[in-house]
Amino acid sequence: MTAGGLLGEEHHITVVDQADASYLCGANPLLVVGKRPREGVTRSFSTLAEHGVELVRDEILAIDLDARRVQTTRRDLPFDYLVVALGAVYDWGAVPGSADAGSFYDHAHSVALREAVGRFEGGTVVVAVSGVPYKCPPAPLEAALILEWHFRQRGVPAEIHLCIPEPAPLAVAGPETAKRMADLLVSRGVVLHTQATVTSLDDSGRRVHLSDGSTLDADLSIVVPVHRAPAVVVEADLTMGMPWVPVDPQTLETRAAPGVFAVGDVNSIPIGGERALPKAGVFASAQGRLVAEVIASRILGTSPPAPYDGAGSCFLHLSGEEVAEVGGVFLAPGGPQVGLGDPRPASFKVRWEADWQRFEV
Numbered sequence: 033m034t035a036g037g038l039l040g041e042e043h044h045i046t047v048v049d050q051a052d053a054s055y056l057c058g059a060n061p062l063l064v065v066g067k068r069p070r071e072g073v074t075r076s077f078s079t080l081a082e083h084g085v086e087l088v089r090d091e092i093l094a095i096d097l098d099a100r101r102v103q104t105t106r107r108d109l110p111f112d113y114l115v116v117a118l119g120a121v122y123d124w125g126a127v128p129g130s131a132d133a134g135s136f137y138d139h140a141h142s143v144a145l146r147e148a149v150g151r152f153e154g155g156t157v158v159v160a161v162s163g164v165p166y167k168c169p170p171a172p173l174e175a176a177l178i179l180e181w182h183f184r185q186r187g188v189p190a191e192i193h194l195c196i197p198e199p200a201p202l203a204v205a206g207p208e209t210a211k212r213m214a215d216l217l218v219s220r221g222v223v224l225h226t227q228a229t230v231t232s233l234d235d236s237g238r239r240v241h242l243s244d245g246s247t248l249d250a251d252l253s254i255v256v257p258v259h260r261a262p263a264v265v266v267e268a269d270l271t272m273g274m275p276w277v278p279v280d281p282q283t284l285e286t287r288a289a290p291g292v293f294a295v296g297d298v299n300s301i302p303i304g305g306e307r308a309l310p311k312a313g314v315f316a317s318a319q320g321r322l323v324a325e326v327i328a329s330r331i332l333g334t335s336p337p338a339p340y341d342g343a344g345s346c347f348l349h350l351s352g353e354e355v356a357e358v359g360g361v362f363l364a365p366g367g368p369q370v371g372l373g374d375p376r377p378a379s380f381k382v383r384w385e386a387d388w389q390r391f392e393v
């Protein structure tokens with residue numbers, strides 16, 4: 033067995049994570065309506081050991097780019113190459129009153145929201161994003177559609193308002209896809225507020241104030257929190273004064289230090305204009321694979337892989353019964369080539385989740 037698959041056994045690969053399993057946030061909107069197990073969908077990191085990788089379950093306290101060491105609570109790990117994949121953290125304090133609202137952006141909030149949705153007897157539901165960037169821009173659209181489907185099935189009268197920062201839903205995919213998505217939301221009775229983020233909530237989450245100056249009265253408010261780079265990444269100055277880690281878009285090597293790479297939510301990759309590649313697991317996975325090839329090619333002196341292309345797609349639930357694939361190539365020459373596929377049975381997503389649990393996607 034080789035270390036990780038690309039390198040020989042003389043090379044040592046260590047994965048440090050404070051958790052012992054990876055958690056599939058993409059299942060949260062269905063968990064909230066009782067269509068996924070309460071404990072969520074996870075996959076254990078223990079599989080990594082089968083590939084010659086050492087797994088250290090510990091918290092990373094500091095990254096020293098000059099000394100090229102990672103300090104955890106129990107270990108001091110020197111590195112020749114480092115891949116930073118620490119994700120994004122949520123700043124629940126950034127929007128006053130959001131502690132009184134529901135959310136589906138982590139497991140604990142999703143479980144609490146599941147209870148609130150179960151108790152909901154009807155009225156106005158507000159799903160509101162706090163700002164950009166946020167993970168998986170289709171997720172709030174999906175949550176609104178799943179809630180509409182769920183309440184309709186149960187005969188619970190609900191008017192759903194969806195507040196997003198973008199000028200249109202799936203705006204990154206171009207005007208045609210954005211119009212299709214907006215038409216779908218409107219046809220399902222979802223009231224869409226564009227270029228409107230939640231700035232504060234009061235009256236125990238029952239009044240939602242938006243950046244466009246309007247206020248919505250809500251019987252159930254649901255927020256997408258403000259996202260930030262983890263403190264340990266900022267303290268290491270991997271962000272170089274910016275909100276996220278700047279990287280070479282072709283190799284994902286950080287601007288801060290050679291041989292140090294950043295993949296997934298923690299980085300920021302420009303895709304034209306002011307826009308950045310969306311934060312999504314499908315990109316985190318592909319970037320991880322590419323960085324492995326870049327590092328192996330440098331160690332072995334072989335040709336580097338083709339530059340990163342920002343390709344990826346994921347399923348967007350249109351209800352509990354149907355999904356559509358959204359995605360494409362975000363770093364295509366001339367700008368993102370992204371679209372929304374036709375509806376397919378939800379069993380496609382169920383199969384994808386099973387593949388994800390086996391580390392096959």
Ligand SMILES: Cc1cc2nc3c(=O)[nH]c(=O)nc-3n(C[C@H](O)[C@H](O)[C@H](O)COP(=O)(O)OP(=O)(O)OC[C@H]3O[C@@H](n4cnc5c(N)ncnc54)[C@H](O)[C@@H]3O)c2cc1C
Binds near residue numbers: 048049119138296
């Ligand atoms: C509701 C929702 C729905 C989504 N749906 C989709 C979807 O359908 N498709 C899709 O592609 N993406 C989806 N996403 C986005 C996806 O979950 C993230 O983009 C993806 O998890 C990012 O991967 P990552 O490895 O960068 O970060 P993470 O998955 O957050 O992993 C970071 C890891 O770092 C560890 N860590 C952090 N800090 C430390 C520390 N100091 N010490 C040790 N370990 C640490 C954590 O334990 C964690 O294991 C969704 C997200 C949400 C919230």
